[in-house]
Amino acid sequence: MLNISKRGQAMPASPIRKLVPYAEAAKKKGTKVYHLNIGQPDIETPKMVLDAVRHSDFKVLEYSHSAGNESYRKKLVGYYKSVGIDITSDQIIITTGGSEAILFGFMACLDAGDEVIIPEPFYANYNGFAVAAGVQVVPVTSHIENGFALPPIEAFEQKITPRTKAIVICNPNNPTGYLYSAAEMEQLKEIILKHNLFLFSDEAYREFCYDGTQVSAMHLKGVDEHVVIMDTISKRYSACGGRIGAFLTRNKSLYDAVMKFAQARLSPPSFAQIAGEAAIDLPADYFDTTKAEYQSRRDLLVQRLNAMEGVFCPNPGGAFYAIAKLPIDDADVFCQWLLEHFSHDNQTVMLAPATGFYGTPGLGKQEVRLAYVLNKGDINKAMDCLELALKQYPGRI
Amino acid sequence: MLNISKRGQAMPASPIRKLVPYAEAAKKKGTKVYHLNIGQPDIETPKMVLDAVRHSDFKVLEYSHSAGNESYRKKLVGYYKSVGIDITSDQIIITTGGSEAILFGFMACLDAGDEVIIPEPFYANYNGFAVAAGVQVVPVTSHIENGFALPPIEAFEQKITPRTKAIVICNPNNPTGYLYSAAEMEQLKEIILKHNLFLFSDEAYREFCYDGTQVSAMHLKGVDEHVVIMDTISKRYSACGGRIGAFLTRNKSLYDAVMKFAQARLSPPSFAQIAGEAAIDLPADYFDTTKAEYQSRRDLLVQRLNAMEGVFCPNPGGAFYAIAKLPIDDADVFCQWLLEHFSHDNQTVMLAPATGFYGTPGLGKQEVRLAYVLNKGDINKAMDCLELALKQYPGRI
Numbered sequence A, B: 001m002l003n004i005s006k007r008g009q010a011m012p013a014s015p016i017r018k019l020v021p022y023a024e025a026a027k028k029k030g031t032k033v034y035h036l037n038i039g040q041p042d043i044e045t046p047k048m049v050l051d052a053v054r055h056s057d058f059k060v061l062e063y064s065h066s067a068g069n070e071s072y073r074k075k076l077v078g079y080y081k082s083v084g085i086d087i088t089s090d091q092i093i094i095t096t097g098g099s100e101a102i103l104f105g106f107m108a109c110l111d112a113g114d115e116v117i118i119p120e121p122f123y124a125n126y127n128g129f130a131v132a133a134g135v136q137v138v139p140v141t142s143h144i145e146n147g148f149a150l151p152p153i154e155a156f157e158q159k160i161t162p163r164t165k166a167i168v169i170c171n172p173n174n175p176t177g178y179l180y181s182a183a184e185m186e187q188l189k190e191i192i193l194k195h196n197l198f199l200f201s202d203e204a205y206r207e208f209c210y211d212g213t214q215v216s217a218m219h220l221k222g223v224d225e226h227v228v229i230m231d232t233i234s235k236r237y238s239a240c241g242g243r244i245g246a247f248l249t250r251n252k253s254l255y256d257a258v259m260k261f262a263q264a265r266l267s268p269p270s271f272a273q274i275a276g277e278a279a280i281d282l283p284a285d286y287f288d289t290t291k292a293e294y295q296s297r298r299d300l301l302v303q304r305l306n307a308m309e310g311v312f313c314p315n316p317g318g319a320f321y322a323i324a325k326l327p328i329d330d331a332d333v334f335c336q337w338l339l340e341h342f343s344h345d346n347q348t349v350m351l352a353p354a355t356g357f358y359g360t361p362g363l364g365k366q367e368v369r370l371a372y373v374l375n376k377g378d379i380n381k382a383m384d385c386l387e388l389a390l391k392q393y394p395g396r397i
Helices: A006-010 A020-028 A047-054 A070-082 A097-109 A125-133 A153-157 A182-195 A252-264 A270-279 A286-306 A331-340 A376-392 B006-010 B020-028 B047-054 B070-082 B097-109 B125-133 B153-159 B182-195 B252-264 B270-279 B286-306 B331-340 B376-392
Strands: A032-035 A092-095 A115-120 A136-141 A164-170 A198-202 A227-232 A245-249 A321-325 A347-350 A367-371 B032-035 B092-095 B115-120 B136-141 B164-170 B198-202 B227-232 B245-249 B321-325 B347-350 B367-371
Touching: A006 A125, A006 B097, A006 B252, A020 A032, A020 A331, A032 A376, A047 A270, A047 B047, A070 A092, A070 A270, A092 A097, A092 A252, A097 A125, A097 A164, A097 A198, A097 A227, A097 A245, A097 A252, A097 B006, A125 A136, A125 B252, A136 A153, A153 A182, A164 A182, A182 A198, A245 A252, A252 B006, A252 B125, A270 B270, A286 A321, A286 A376, A331 A347, A331 A367, A331 A376, A347 A376, B006 B125, B020 B032, B020 B331, B032 B376, B047 B270, B070 B092, B070 B270, B092 B097, B092 B252, B097 B125, B097 B164, B097 B198, B097 B227, B097 B245, B097 B252, B125 B136, B136 B153, B153 B182, B164 B182, B182 B198, B245 B252, B286 B321, B286 B376, B331 B347, B331 B367, B331 B376, B347 B376
Parallel strands: A032 A347, A115 A136, A115 A164, A164 A198, A198 A227, B032 B347, B115 B136, B115 B164, B164 B198, B198 B227
Antiparallel strands: A092 A245, A227 A245, A321 A367, B092 B245, B227 B245, B321 B367
């Protein structure tokens, strides 16, 4: 008998994608499924971004520099300056999506058995990268009652051990939509300085803040050696399939270590680097328009949810996710039931059970994550389905 | 003091890319550098492959399926059939380059501390993926005197311990160009069955065999559970920058485990999947033309090398690499000297010291790897440089 590795066995299935077979079965029956389960926006990728690739005229699809094209990194310096981040082109490594930036951070900063503290609920794939790196995820719980604000310092300090090496935040947050305040960012700074930790800040949704502006981890003073930004163009320009992200650090020895991981995989994808570079030249009002669209979707979604009996959804300050508490027995059962046993006018809705976003077993059983990545007409229809489904669901409590 | 991980410190710098700063300095002085150090072909990517991307008309650059587009995987079934490999679309996972396929294999089959045996000299980045996965590379030495043939069974068996989980081969081989015979493949089959090991077969250069045809690991009978193919379109279609590869296995539980790693990083790059899918429709004579070009370059390179006094270069049967033994004291010093201190008509040549391809310290000190990825005019000029350099080099022995 030939066994796969313990690591391969421990690797979690994606909670966002595990219901996919039920959605496929529903579609085969002719049911229209509204996908609020996954952060794949319906927003069109800007034409000039796609055209930059379509009009490229090279003859050989070559490897790029392992850190990404120098021209792209130099233009990114300007982009980051526009969001108040001072960084040089040799402090940026272009990665294959934000995913690879996260993996590189775990690999280069933590050894097998080391611990990383993450406020839960958190982006589920952090679990996967942690298993790949042999790292232990230690959750610190945030709560729906206060909109998933950063847990107090004491909650972090209770979790810190000699093996703790880093804290991961996602700001604004996936899956909660929470936007950390300046005071909360200062609180994080205090913890990482006191306990000598890395701060990994996933800032994929930087531009999508509706009630205030983002305080980047790189806006914090005096923590240059500690801070890593994991970034991506996926959500910013609706370019998820490009698989272009970035790893940013001012810590030279960390940068050099990550470059060795980058060299091992040779280079990030060449086509989408062209797209990413072109995106920096988008007109200044691009984000205004996109943000206004997401904000109006958020307003609609949150209003519809809170109008349903027994449903509570805090108003998320950023990103394009919300977590709602539903009057149900079990979110996993309910989300599967929506696909297997429910339809309204031949339509249903796909949601992500929040259980997959918590590290602590048993939490999130009454919560679901909704991504407001569909247009308002579709969101309304999806909410019609959800409202009716909650009345019919046998496990309603 | 904030330390990077031990893993980050142990990560090897790419021996292929570490001389890059010296090459850049030479170019700044106005010296033309012939790059025989890296497998970046000058062969044009087929126009229809690039055009497929340029003429694509989607509006949203979406995530693909984590295993890659189904349409692409289905077409790949036909491609693999054409090279004698029976495989289904749900035994294929599209990866971000062959690099990711290798990493996935290490991650899903081996745990930290497990051992993988690799005939040396071997593709240096296997070291990097092994460090990332916490896996120990155990080299078994092949020798330039017999053209780097597969070491005898006994040499493998001496290296096998209870922690040995897999053997990696690259066939035809990078860096040696050696093409394993049917008898050697049967020998490998015997070892993996007897000791219950995985066989990872890197078949990036499958089409480029000049003195016979490749026996794929998936041509072997009775080892379906054991065999993994790591594949890539990089060299096949001169599409290195696309970052599209494939992980193939008929072992269902291994496939399922690798799918979880694939889901964690969401999807492979979308643009280049279009390119890869289009490439399958290239006319049948595409490889004839490309192979003939590489074969004529090989013939020229090997003839020029063996005509130099004190140089020995076995004739490689495939891929586009050769290893030559030179009358020098130290290949690392020599390769750096070529860039720093030598020029002929304002030209020099960049080679890869073979030391970086050996796992055993001290081996390969008189050997260099040459990639015949340049046209014959450039190869001739590069050989003129090398011939003269060997006469002038102070460390000649």
